[in-house]
Amino acid sequence: MSDDEVLLRVRGLTHRYGARTACAQVDFDLHPGEVLGIVGESGAGKSTLLHCLATRLQPSAGTVEYRCADGRLREVFALSEAERRLLLRTEWGLVHQNPRDGLRMEVSAGGNVGERLMAVGERHYGRIRTQAAHWLAQVEIGAERLDHLPATFSGGMQQRVQIARNLVSRPRLLFMDEPTGGLDVSVQARLLDLLRGLVAQLGLSAIVVTHDLGVVRLLAQRLLVMRGGRVVEQGLTDQVLDDPQHPYTQLLVSSILRV
Numbered sequence: 001m002s003d004d005e006v007l008l009r010v011r012g013l014t015h016r017y018g019a020r021t022a023c024a025q026v027d028f029d030l031h032p033g034e035v036l037g038i039v040g041e042s043g044a045g046k047s048t049l050l051h052c053l054a055t056r057l058q059p060s061a062g063t064v065e066y067r068c069a070d071g072r073l074r075e076v077f078a079l080s081e082a083e084r085r086l087l088l089r090t091e092w093g094l095v096h097q098n099p100r101d102g103l104r105m106e107v108s109a110g111g112n113v114g115e116r117l118m119a120v121g122e123r124h125y126g127r128i129r130t131q132a133a134h135w136l137a138q139v140e141i142g143a144e145r146l147d148h149l150p151a152t153f154s155g156g157m158q159q160r161v162q163i164a165r166n167l168v169s170r171p172r173l174l175f176m177d178e179p180t181g182g183l184d185v186s187v188q189a190r191l192l193d194l195l196r197g198l199v200a201q202l203g204l205s206a207i208v209v210t211h212d213l214g215v216v217r218l219l220a221q222r223l224l225v226m227r228g229g230r231v232v233e234q235g236l237t238d239q240v241l242d243d244p245q246h247p248y249t250q251l252l253v254s255s256i257l258r259v
Ligand SMILES: Nc1ncnc2c1ncn2[C@@H]1O[C@H](COP(=O)(O)OP(=O)(O)OP(=O)(O)O)[C@@H](O)[C@H]1O
Pocket: 017, 020, 021, 022, 023, 040, 041, 042, 043, 044, 045, 046, 047, 048, 049, 211
């Protein structure tokens, strides 16, 4: 793919917490419609990297360029605070592992979804409600639950509300941090299936952080393997998982096979 098709370009991305380097010298390109998985053990630097990409953390070094809807590739940390906030409300979505971090628990499911439309200027109550019902239906939550508080939902349902809240503004890029973490295996499988369908149907680009190779096998075309803050291997998911080159990736894959 040519350079002018890149959606996100990351070069030399490094983040330090004081003296501790959490991620170092990360380079990759993400293309439209592509899902990139980031895997590695606990402490590998995955979440730090994701939060730098989503501009929730300021990197210590490196650049993140994003092709805005107007076609221009822009360094996200050079954008104003207001421009970044707008990106996070419109073109980007961020799905947290814990739905409580991405939802307002004191607001109804419909309100959680509709709120994002209001944040971009929609004021018509009927349209907001219709859109909220539509996006909740997309994540298999019936209209009868529209006015219920997320606290009355199961963990899997809360996660689906969080996903609907992110999708209602029709983002181009979704950042997901362990989207199926902490859920029962059968709930995970159903959520993964749903996510895979939505990503394909909406032509979304996404970056998914997980320690679960099954998640990336299902969702991601490309994979970054991180260890100790560094990318030790990257490539097409099937190639990396079926024929891992780096000893750490080999260990990661074989440990799953042994389970
Ligand atoms: N707020 C923080 N202050 C200091 N050190 C931190 C902070 N957050 C993370 N770290 C350290 O940075 C390194 C990378 O952590 P990070 O959470 O990014 O890894 P991770 O791969 O996402 O791990 P996990 O899968 O457990 O979430 C770890 O050594 C961690 O202890």
